[in-house]
Amino acid sequence: MSNIYHILIADQISKKGIAELRSVAQFKIDEKYGLKENELSQIIADYDAVIVRSQTKITRKVIESGKKLKVIGRAGVGIDNVDVDAATEHGIVVMNTPGGNTIATAEHTLSLLLALARNVPQAHVSMQLGEWKRKNFEGIELYGKVLGILGLGRVGREVAKRALAFGMKVKCFDPYLSPTKVKNLQIELVNSLDELFPAIDFLSLHAPLTAETEGIINKENLKKCKQGIRIINCARGGLICVADLAEFLKSGWVAGAALDVYEPEPPPADFPLRGLPNVILTPHLAASTVEAQENVGTEIAAMITDVLCHNIIRNAVNMPSIDPKVLSILSPYMALGEKLGIFMSQWIVDRIDTLNIYYSGRANEYDTSPITRAVLKGLLRKVAGKEVNEVNVMFLINTLGIEVQEVKMSSGGEFTEIIGIEAKTDEQTYQAASTFYGKSHRLVQLNFNPIEASMEGILLLLENKDRPGIVGKVGTILGEHNINIAAMSLARAKAKEKAISILNLDNVPPSEVLEQIRKVEDIYNVRLISV
Numbered sequence: 001m002s003n004i005y006h007i008l009i010a011d012q013i014s015k016k017g018i019a020e021l022r023s024v025a026q027f028k029i030d031e032k033y034g035l036k037e038n039e040l041s042q043i044i045a046d047y048d049a050v051i052v053r054s055q056t057k058i059t060r061k062v063i064e065s066g067k068k069l070k071v072i073g074r075a076g077v078g079i080d081n082v083d084v085d086a087a088t089e090h091g092i093v094v095m096n097t098p099g100g101n102t103i104a105t106a107e108h109t110l111s112l113l114l115a116l117a118r119n120v121p122q123a124h125v126s127m128q129l130g131e132w133k134r135k136n137f138e139g140i141e142l143y144g145k146v147l148g149i150l151g152l153g154r155v156g157r158e159v160a161k162r163a164l165a166f167g168m169k170v171k172c173f174d175p176y177l178s179p180t181k182v183k184n185l186q187i188e189l190v191n192s193l194d195e196l197f198p199a200i201d202f203l204s205l206h207a208p209l210t211a212e213t214e215g216i217i218n219k220e221n222l223k224k225c226k227q228g229i230r231i232i233n234c235a236r237g238g239l240i241c242v243a244d245l246a247e248f249l250k251s252g253w254v255a256g257a258a259l260d261v262y263e264p265e266p267p268p269a270d271f272p273l274r275g276l277p278n279v280i281l282t283p284h285l286a287a288s289t290v291e292a293q294e295n296v297g298t299e300i301a302a303m304i305t306d307v308l309c310h311n312i313i314r315n316a317v318n319m320p321s322i323d324p325k326v327l328s329i330l331s332p333y334m335a336l337g338e339k340l341g342i343f344m345s346q347w348i349v350d351r352i353d354t355l356n357i358y359y360s361g362r363a364n365e366y367d368t369s370p371i372t373r374a375v376l377k378g379l380l381r382k383v384a385g386k387e388v389n390e391v392n393v394m395f396l397i398n399t400l401g402i403e404v405q406e407v408k409m410s411s412g413g414e415f416t417e418i419i420g421i422e423a424k425t426d427e428q429t430y431q432a433a434s435t436f437y438g439k440s441h442r443l444v445q446l447n448f449n450p451i452e453a454s455m456e457g458i459l460l461l462l463e464n465k466d467r468p469g470i471v472g473k474v475g476t477i478l479g480e481h482n483i484n485i486a487a488m489s490l491a492r493a494k495a496k497e498k499a500i501s502i503l504n505l506d507n508v509p510p511s512e513v514l515e516q517i518r519k520v521e522d523i524y525n526v527r528l529i530s531v
């Protein structure tokens with residue numbers, strides 16, 4: 001029977017998105033809105049996935065309470081309301097829907113830009129009061145003015161296009177943008193904020209809220225701006241130090257500000273910009289269009305379905321996404337790599353210091369990091385206390401201080417396709433290499449010596465002195481206890497003093513049988529391995 005997944009929709013998404021989720025037989029959907037941290041923490045243990053917009057905060061406490069939580073889906077772009085680090089540590093994938101609300105946000109930015117230039121909301125309120133004050137609301141033209149854009153991503157670029165259509169000049173600061181991206185766009189990319197601020201008449205913010213951008217619009221930077229600058233913020237409230245902006249608006253240095261976003265949301269009653277005549281405020285409306293909400297709602301529904309029902313992860317912000325075509329090519333390698341990792345996890349007893357994971361064959365034509373993550377997931381499942389998956393595996397590897405290196409080899413010797421692991425511990429080096437045999441998996445090297453063993457089911461690994469009679473004795477013990485040996489293979493060290501044998505068994509030997517085998521003279525190590 002297939003799994004039933006419980007999904008919590010914690011912020012309102014489009015009806016179509018909800019209907020699509022409800023149409024999946026494996027899903028049980030709850031809609032619970034406006035939950036505070038404590039309320040959410042109390043119920044989150046029931047859910048496999050939670051969907052939010054910008055309102056509901058998925059804090060570390062919520063994540064720690066989400067014992068079976070696998071996915072956090074953000075119907076929108078900004079993920080500053082999700083503790084992504086905590087999610088990563090707990091192996092929970094965080095996904096968003098970039099692009100779906102770009103046009104809506106760019107259009108809202110332009111509407112605020114125009115409203116700010118022409119005092120539209122102020123004039124409207126005056127008219128509603130029965131006044132006729134044409135002189136009070138004289139504006140300025142956009143034509144010929146310079147728009148500064150902070151963050152030239154999806155929204156920033158759409159804003160730039162529209163501003164250019166109004167005859168504005170556009171300058172932008174984005175330290176992560178390659179200059180080739182703005183070629184032929186009629187946008188000037190400047191190298192610093194110091195270069196941007198004195199050169200612009202309008203400033204529009206489109207960077208995410210990060211440690212670097214928090215409070216970036218502050219007293220020091222406002223001083224660098226031209227007198228009469230107008231500022232629009234459709235990104236995140238935290239980018240602006242509101243007390244500083246209020247001061248500059250009151251003095252007239254900043255001629256006007258139009259804000260859609262606040263920190264916190266909703267802003268408190270004593271929010272210092274409320275009531276200022278040169279300020280326009282909207283309640284986080286930029287993405288609130290029918291079209292944008294349908295885009296992000298249906299997109300997140302499809303993404304949640306893909307991850308829970310088909311194990312396909314798209315737009316994850318805490319792990320690299322893999323193109324589905326590439327994934328279908330890499331999947332067999334990931335399965336082989338994970339199997340080899342599982343094998344090694346039961347062979348190695350000491351603490352691993354360094355790991356070389358090496359590849360030869362077709363895998364090398366691709367980014368091998370998804371295979372490496374699968375190898376490590378298999379390897380760590382035993383070492384780490386918590387469940388290890390593709391999301392948290394690199395975090396756990398770093399926490400354990402294991403140094404990992406990927407090595408792409410030009411040849412795998414007599415085998416075309418090879419995935420190998422060399423693990424160094426304080427005590428010794430463990431090495432194994434594997435390949436495909438039809439659809440099954442084979443060990444082809446142990447401690448650099450050739451072997452030929454099926455990597456399926458129950459394996460008994462013996463390390464012993466290379467002398468006659470030892471394997472015979474082990475066979476007798478197993479036979480006496482009715483344990484059938486399906487296959488046997490031997491890796492002999494060139495120096496011929498030590499050998500490793502792999503016995504494929506039909507059933508699991510009880511611990512007293514393993515004890516008996518351990519007592520056989522010249523056997524140094526006995527490990528029961530299940531793959």
Ligand SMILES: NC(=O)c1ccc[n+]([C@@H]2O[C@H](COP(=O)([O-])OP(=O)(O)OC[C@H]3O[C@@H](n4cnc5c(N)ncnc54)[C@H](O)[C@@H]3O)[C@@H](O)[C@H]2O)c1
Nearest residue numbers: 078105151152153154155174176206207208234235286287
């Ligand atoms: N008000 C709304 O309803 C609404 C809607 C959509 C997006 N947003 C906000 O707008 C932001 C931008 O959205 P997007 O889809 O364009 O994201 P994006 O990721 O496509 O673009 C963000 C850009 O900011 C740049 N950036 C990062 N750090 C920077 C820094 N220190 N200085 C300058 N630039 C920097 C990045 O390089 C990137 O090009 C989102 O993070 C989100 O918070 C708000």
Ligand SMILES: O=C(O)[C@H](O)COP(=O)(O)O
Nearest residue numbers: 053054055076077078287
């Ligand atoms: O980051 C975003 O996508 C926007 O801020 C939209 O937020 P919302 O989904 O709460 O409207």
